[in-house]
Amino acid sequence: MTIDDYVRENQQQFINLLANFVSQKSLSQTGEGIQTTVKFLKELLEQFIHAKVEIIETAGNPIIIATLSPEKDNEYLFYGHYDVQLPGKLAEWKVKPFKLTQRDGRLYGRGTGDNKGQLVAQICGFYVYQQLYGELPFTARILIEGEEEIGSPHLLQTVRALKDPYLNNLSAVFVMDGSMSQSGDHVLRLGNRGVLSFRLGVRTNESALHSGNFGNVSKNAAVELMRVLNKLINPLTGQCRIKEFYKEVVEPSSQEREWLSSLPSPYNIPAPIYKDKFDYYYRLMFQPSMTINGLSSGYEGDGVKTIIPGKATAIIDCRLVANQTCDEVIKLINNTLKAELNEEQIQIKYLVKLDPVKIAASNPLIPRLVSTITEATGKALIEPVMPGSVPNYIWKDIIGIPPFTIPLANYDQHNHAPNENITIDAFLDGIKIITYLCRNLNSK
Template sequence: MFKVNGNQIEEFKLYLAKFIALKGISATREGVVASLKFLTTFIKEQLNGEVELLPTSTNPAIYTELRGKNSETVLLYGHYDVMEADDLGWQTPPFVLTEIAGRYYGRGCGDNKGQLLAQLLGIATYLREYGELPINLKILIEGQEEQGSRDLNKLVKKYQTSLLANIDYVLVIDGSKNVNGKNVIRLGNRGLLAFELGVKVATRDLHSGNFGNVSENAALKLIGYLNKCYDFRTKRVKIPEFYADIQPATTQELEWIKKLPLPQGQPGSNMAYYHKLMFEPTFNINGMQSGYTGAKLKTIIPHKAFVRCDCRLVWGQRPELIRRQLEQLYHEELARGELEIKFLAEIAPSKTDSSSPYLMELIKTIREVTGDCLIEPIMPGTVPNYVWTDTLKVPTFTVPFANFDQNNHSVNENISRQAFWNGIEIIYHFLERKKRYYGTNI
């Protein structure tokens, strides 16, 4: 069975070092052109593929199609853009690949350059051995993921009947392994609706002695509006129909979460823990601001206040419906100009049926390489997988290669050498299993 070894270790590390050094910062676009050139060259020289750059409002996406011997067609998705990084807090320069104690450190090692490169190196290594692919691979590499994939759905809709037609299923290579270090396959993710409520009652702050009881307090007024959409005593959302369409976990999904480890120090059962994370929506206040927040006392009546909230949505909930219901809930306040709502994010939840015939092949591939594979029915976080399941209408599996403690978006981002190598091996054996399945003599 193929394992990364010998000269490959240094060769693959060198590719990763070059890719990390190019930056490709999503927000500032620093290094984006160089990152595109690196990927274009790699795809042409190592995969024998032709590259098409797909324009967006900011950083373009990369598309290539690699023809195989059989009609089965899989789309591989990753992204080349990274978050910003400065030297503060890093133990190594963030854009210089550094190996320490079995880990590669650098911005993008985990999210997502290391995982993306593992995909490409797995394909390249297979092609070196066999010369031809057993199935068709379409590869879409996004450049806006760290901006919330703002144009991804538009892109998919534009090309769903051309470049992205006739896809059997999608593999999203992003995220982290399970907390216990085991590889996982995720069949879905929670969605997101984020919004801001704002109140303004005057043109400036007022003295609380001179104007108390005769002037409105923006902070108090905002708390009253919050109580209209969330019950802080029962911890229930009061937006009409918020819970109406939630779909319960299936018997199979409950069996899978029984096998997931409870994080160390977490009280209660793993069933209760993962059910709350995967199958129950949330209401979260992620920021509030009003009045004076300095070190000393300042007796004022705040003239404005705002709160930012996010709701993680589960399968069955529709963000566009909840948005309309929230607007209706505050219809009178909005009409009178007493309240302002800004919607900040709207991403639908995604889910692939657990009976998909492609799932078992993926499980067998990962177990063949790493010895084990857990199934997480739903990822608690939010990624735009709805573009595959709802727009393209194809099964979608998230298969993260990076270690759980990759520190993505933080200082000292890393990917373990073993995780990087295993990612390459998983793609290689995925293709080799397809070769055996189809009996392709190549």
């Protein structure tokens, strides 16, 4: 029996596994359902694919390490996460977020796209290989964390502690997260942008002031915040005003430009500011950004309240590209706002730090991975950089292995939003990709 036939014949069994997983809430922001989810996964990994499972306690949520086919010559790491985002407003969901619902060729529920559907596809892919071919031709380490949705605050220190017992003989890591191309084609991503998030606060008074009594004579926190933001971001172009911010940016190579030219043209992009297809991908993959995520100050209710705000806050993120580091950008920001910080006019709290990663275009595994995805699904695109941010720097900088991202969810999965979903075709394709990958990773 072929891989494709076996996956199709057993698809309901695989969907049922996902349904059971989705019913586990696993909310890292609140802690709800974390322990029951860990128990569920441990039993699934042990009973379904006969893995040896270790539960690693951290200062936050546990990390799961599962091993298949130990003591083979080659070892590869497969990364995923079991935690999910909060469901948000239930009224905006057309299904119950923690009950898998099949509708119009899609599987709906929180985590179906990010990352429970992709994680179950991995596990089912190992199962299919075992059923058709027996023991894996390499040792697989499956690392599943429970804090990805809150910035993986304990992953780095845990990986450092796990390096010697579990992670010191690895050849590469495969990250099944994110979305495939807008065209519906599967992609291989060779890197990702980093992210630095921070909260910028201005306080001019302990409370709001009457605008008639104090207008023109007292500082306005909202205006002061705008002045400070103007030192960081050009409001006309949206570009960062710190010149050194772009100093380390490296232009795409000829091979990377060729890969970009093969990507589909973007469409339905809200309020576009790019020039053409190349500029679209260039901005997303090879240019850093500084983005205001939110602003808060003063009265925001109905009607009128004539006040001068006493405090104002902005949340900002920087998406970083290869050769930039969060620590260096922090220095640039602090130096730009040195006067305000020294005079305690502003407060900055850095919230998330993930450095960028990019694999060399000459890496010898790339052709094999492209061939594997093509064999499983019919086509494979290469994206030199994932525009989003994942903690892949940990694998490259701490473990010393290249991370390859192979997203298994559809582009319109609505992750982090109401009505999150994964198409049945994407789910089954993901299982096939993992099965073919197991078959093709039989040598270095």
